[in-house]
Amino acid sequence: MDNSILLISDLAFEYKLGPKIHFPNFEMKAGEHSLLLGDSGSGKSTLLNLIAGFSKPLQGEVRIQHQSIYQLQGSGRDKFRAQQIGFIFQEAHFLKNLTVMENIQLAQSLAGFETDKEAIERLLNYLQIGDKKKAFPHELSRGQLQRVAIARALINKPALLIADEPTASLDDNNTTLVLNLLLDTAQQYGSTLLIATHDKRVKDSFSNTIQLNNLQR
Numbered sequence: 246m247d248n249s250i251l252l253i254s255d256l257a258f259e260y261k262l263g264p265k266i267h268f269p270n271f272e273m274k275a276g277e278h279s280l281l282l283g284d285s286g287s288g289k290s291t292l293l294n295l296i297a298g299f300s301k302p303l304q305g306e307v308r309i310q311h312q313s314i315y316q317l318q319g320s321g322r323d324k325f326r327a328q329q330i331g332f333i334f335q336e337a338h339f340l341k342n343l344t345v346m347e348n349i350q351l352a353q354s355l356a357g358f359e360t361d362k363e364a365i366e367r368l369l370n371y372l373q374i375g376d377k378k379k380a381f382p383h384e385l386s387r388g389q390l391q392r393v394a395i396a397r398a399l400i401n402k403p404a405l406l407i408a409d410e411p412t413a414s415l416d417d418n419n420t421t422l423v424l425n426l427l428l429d430t431a432q433q434y435g436s437t438l439l440i441a442t443h444d445k446r447v448k449d450s451f452s453n454t455i456q457l458n459n460l461q462r
Contacts, residue, residue, distance in 0.1 A: 248275040249311065250404050250437045251296065256305030258291055265303065268292055271455050273405075273437055278428060280448060281441040283457030289441045292457070293409060297330055298322050310404050327356035331398030331436060333427075335410040337390045339382040339397075345369070346378040349397045356401045368396045371433065372426075395427065399434045406436040412444045424450050 251273040259265040266288045273279050283289050294300040296307050298314040307314045309329050317325050339348045349368075350360040369375045372392045377385060385393065391411075398406055408427055412420040424447060431438040440447060448454065 247311075249273075250275050250277075250309065251439070252306075252308040253292075253296070254306050254308075256292075256295060256307065257303045258288075258295060258300065259303045266291060268295075268305075268457070269455060273439065273453070275404075275437055276432075277453050278431065278438040278451060279440075279453040279455060280451040281439060281455045281457065282443070282445070282448065283441075284443050287443075287457040289443075289457060290409070293407060293441055296405075296407070297326055297332070323355070324357050327352070328358075328401055329404050331401070331403040331406045333391075333394050333398045333406070333408040333411055335413050337382075337394035339390070339393070341382055344379050344381055345374075345385075345393050345396075348382070348393070349400050352397045352400050358401060365396070365400060368400060368434075369393075372396055372430065391423070392426075395430055399430060399436060402434050403436055406431050406438045408438065408440045410442050410444070411440060412442060412447060417446065420444070420446055 249272055253268060254270050256268040257265060268288065281289055281292065291300065295302055298317070301315065312325065314322065340351070343351065346362065346365060349365045353360050366375060366378060369378055372395060374389055374392045377389060382390060411423055411427065415423060427438060427440070
């Protein structure tokens with residue numbers, strides 16, 4: 246049985262009045278956690294937007310769980326994205342007037358799932374922030390917010406978990422802690438992890454690396 250999670254083929258993007266960017270072909274299979282490595286300006290953010298279907302390519306295809314993301318339209322694409330992809334951004338963005346529990350419940354709703362408080366509590370407890378479920382975002386430390394972001398990204402057990410620059414501005418010790426947390430939690434919840442970063446300290450933790458270099462042609 247083919248356990249392909251993400252397939253990128255013949256993908257290119259062009260900004261208005263800008264350069265054409267070509268991306269390497271690659272495939273991620275279930276459990277093959279991978280690193281998307283490239284310097285600033287190499288196209289990492291553009292590629293993540295293409296994978297998520299936020300942007301449309303000049304050419305090529307992105308398949309997630311064998312589904313071509315660009316064949317989906319409107320609300321169908323939004324729902325598929327919410328179900329199959331979890332995002333962890335460098336800066337976590339939450340609705341300030343909602344509690345931790347309510348922010349994560351919203352992620353369930355956007356995916357078309359019934360809200361499940363028990364599942365959320367189990368995940369928050371696993372991440373050692375179960376006591377923060379009724380807290381508002383402004384009441385949490387940066388480290389706690391990052392754990393809530395991980396919980397929100399994983400609550401729907403997505404096939405693909407994308408973390409964008411999760412170790413930026415962290416010292417070596419905290420970089421190791423965050424990486425271990427992401428890898429362990431992704432493994433626990435059955436998601437395959439793709440980390441996009443320019444942080445070369447992360448490289449030793451991954452055997453699968455996609456290098457973005459000199460993509461503009």
